[in-house]
Amino acid sequence: MTGEEAPGRTIIRVSGTDRESFLQGLVTNDLRKLRHGAVYAALLTPQGKYLADFFLYPEEDAVLLDVADPLADGLLRRLSLYRLRADISLERTGLHVHRGLGPAPAGAFADPRHPAMGWRSVADAAGADPAIDWNSIRVAELIPETLVELLPDESYILEMGFERLNGVDFRKGCYVGQEVTARMKHKTELRKGLALVEITGEAAPGTSILADGKEAGQVCTRSGNNAIAYLRFDRAMGEMRAGEAIVRLAEPQRGS
Numbered sequence: 001m002t003g004e005e006a007p008g009r010t011i012i013r014v015s016g017t018d019r020e021s022f023l024q025g026l027v028t029n030d031l032r033k034l035r036h037g038a039v040y041a042a043l044l045t046p047q048g049k050y051l052a053d054f055f056l057y058p059e060e061d062a063v064l065l066d067v068a069d070p071l072a073d074g075l076l077r078r079l080s081l082y083r084l085r086a087d088i089s090l091e092r093t094g095l096h097v098h099r100g101l102g103p104a105p106a107g108a109f110a111d112p113r114h115p116a117m118g119w120r121s122v123a124d125a126a127g128a129d130p131a132i133d134w135n136s137i138r139v140a141e142l143i144p145e146t147l148v149e150l151l152p153d154e155s156y157i158l159e160m161g162f163e164r165l166n167g168v169d170f171r172k173g174c175y176v177g178q179e180v181t182a183r184m185k186h187k188t189e190l191r192k193g194l195a196l197v198e199i200t201g202e203a204a205p206g207t208s209i210l211a212d213g214k215e216a217g218q219v220c221t222r223s224g225n226n227a228i229a230y231l232r233f234d235r236a237m238g239e240m241r242a243g244e245a246i247v248r249l250a251e252p253q254r255g256s
Contacts, residue, residue, distance in 0.1 A: 003098030003105065005127040006120065010072035011095040014079075015062040016088035023056070023063060026082055028157060028181070030172040034058040038109035038120065040167045042157055043078060048180025050155040051078065053146055053167065057109060057122060064122055066097055068146040082176075098127040099134075113165040114141050139223040142196050148205070149194060149220045149228060158184050159193040159230075194220070195236065197229045201245030209242045211235040219247075226250060 024031045029041035039056040054067040104119035111117035162168045209217040217231035240247040
């Protein structure tokens with residue numbers, strides 16, 4: 001199977017007769033969608049805050065969970081705590097994640113977040129060295145990255161755009177953090193979230209964004225003159241500043 005390596009990923013194999021029902025009661029998306037391809041989902045705290053995001057792939061007699069390396073140990077521990085008497089087995093594998101653009105090879109899955117993110121696959125051998133500028137695609141499509149925009153114990157997935165990215169299902173029933181997430185969806189208007197901005201001047205990721213001298217957000221991932229920013233929407237109007245750089249909301253605004 002061809003494709004470039006998606007660096008820094010761990011594949012966890014979840015097997016056992018209860019694997020789907022076990023995951024169904026924990027993660028933000030509906031495991032029944034695995035019958036149609038890959039699923040993007042997250043595990044939340046009981047208070048609704050993000051802990052980890054991952055891809056789920058169907059495998060014969062198992063589900064493969066594709067997660068960023070720094071979050072793998074914590075995710076395994078959390079899943080083990082929830083296991084109780086369920087008939088499941090959790091195994092860290094040595095499999096590699098490949099990804100690419102264009103026609104997908106046999107056995108690959110379309111990236112469920114957005115068509116511009118191409119396809120993903122799992123293989124025993126490493127793929128080619130990364131060559132595609134994935135950050136430029138992420139910025140253009142407002143797609144958050146683990147440990148960049150998505151911060152454990154801080155982020156709320158609706159502020160991160162998970163509904164738009166097919167990462168949450170509001171009809172599947174209960175999961176950890178579901179009550180808070182549903183309340184944010186149905187009872188409140190988001191006051192903060194990700195937005196695409198245009199930057200004129202030097203402003204590195206992590207730079208605070210000010211509007212009329214007040215804290216309005218932060219630059220996250222930058223690509224050229226565009227960036228993903230985390231903003232307070234009530235303050236993110238007109239011309240803003242990030243250090244000496246000028247920041248404006250990009251048009252048309254994609255929303256969160």
